[in-house]
Amino acid sequence: MSADPWPEGIGRRLLAEVDSTNAEAARLAASGAGPCWILAGFQTGGRGRRGRPWVSPRGNFHATLLLHPEGPPDRVALLSFAVALALREALAGLTGLPQVFALKWPNDVLLNGGKMAGILLESVGQGRGVAHLAIGIGVNLIAAPDPGAVEPGALRPVSVLEETGLRIAPEALLDALAPALARWQARLETEGFAPLRAEWLAHAARLGEPIRARTGTAERQGIFEGIDAQGALILRTAAGVDTIPAAEVFF
Numbered sequence: 597m598s599a600d601p602w603p604e605g606i607g608r609r610l611l612a613e614v615d616s617t618n619a620e621a622a623r624l625a626a627s628g629a630g631p632c633w634i635l636a637g638f639q640t641g642g643r644g645r646r647g648r649p650w651v652s653p654r655g656n657f658h659a660t661l662l663l664h665p666e667g668p669p670d671r672v673a674l675l676s677f678a679v680a681l682a683l684r685e686a687l688a689g690l691t692g693l694p695q696v697f698a699l700k701w702p703n704d705v706l707l708n709g710g711k712m713a714g715i716l717l718e719s720v721g722q723g724r725g726v727a728h729l730a731i732g733i734g735v736n737l738i739a740a741p742d743p744g745a746v747e748p749g750a751l752r753p754v755s756v757l758e759e760t761g762l763r764i765a766p767e768a769l770l771d772a773l774a775p776a777l778a779r780w781q782a783r784l785e786t787e788g789f790a791p792l793r794a795e796w797l798a799h800a801a802r803l804g805e806p807i808r809a810r811t812g813t814a815e816r817q818g819i820f821e822g823i824d825a826q827g828a829l830i831l832r833t834a835a836g837v838d839t840i841p842a843a844e845v846f847f
């Protein structure tokens with residue numbers, strides 16, 4: 597099976613070390629750079645969601661795609677599903693083990709039920725649109741953080757190497773991920789969210805099962821019924837059906 601070609605019009609910058617590939621994307625955007633992938637061997641200040649640090653040892657994957665997307669922010673936000681789908685697809689292809697990967701709302705890719713990757717979208721607005729979007733992706737290819745370092749109730753951190761015995765080079769993952777994401781992005785632009793929603797649901801973890809959704813300090817428990825046409829979480833609780841646009845999900 598030959599690899600898909602690198603997407604047209606997208607640059608590629610390889611850095612031995614950086615503070616954060618998302619921070620580098622913001623600097624590049626400020627200097628007028630066009631769309632490009634930034635891959636770093638090591639991050640000294642990797643950042644995760646909700647202001648958490650992201651442990652970034654050599655051998656793991658730390659990359660950001662800088663884009664200047666068109667359209668309103670809620671439409672641009674749907675790209676996070678394209679990222680999760682592309683990452684699952686790339687890893688399924690590289691490992692030959694599609695059955696071990698699953699998706700957790702909104703954009704986590706799980707390996708054997710553990711947290712193997714993180715996706716962080718950071719955008720800068722311009723009028724009603726988005727001036728630039730930094731899609732940061734971290735994958736524990738060879739090492740996962742200490743389980744004691746994650747918050748209570750969070751998923752077990754895992755790495756591809758520890759779970760599968762397979763060693764994937766960060767450059768090989770980028771070569772598979774970049775075309776896969778370009779493909780899902782193009783489908784979102786031409787066909788809308790429906791095909792992404794269908795594919796996401798086909799690989800969703802815990803569909804039809806009880807989950808907890810935390811928004812700020814409130815937590816709701818219910819059955820995970822799916823996602824709606826805007827990508828919001830559908831939760832059936834004792835009080836009825838809730839549609840939740842943003843939350844942190846716990847299993």
Ligand SMILES: O=C(O)CCCC[C@@H]1SC[C@@H]2NC(=O)N[C@@H]21
Nearest residue numbers: 616642643644645714715732734
């Ligand atoms: O908390 C999460 O789940 C998201 C983690 C995102 C980490 C990646 S690593 C590459 C990019 N650069 C960063 O500083 N963060 C993202």
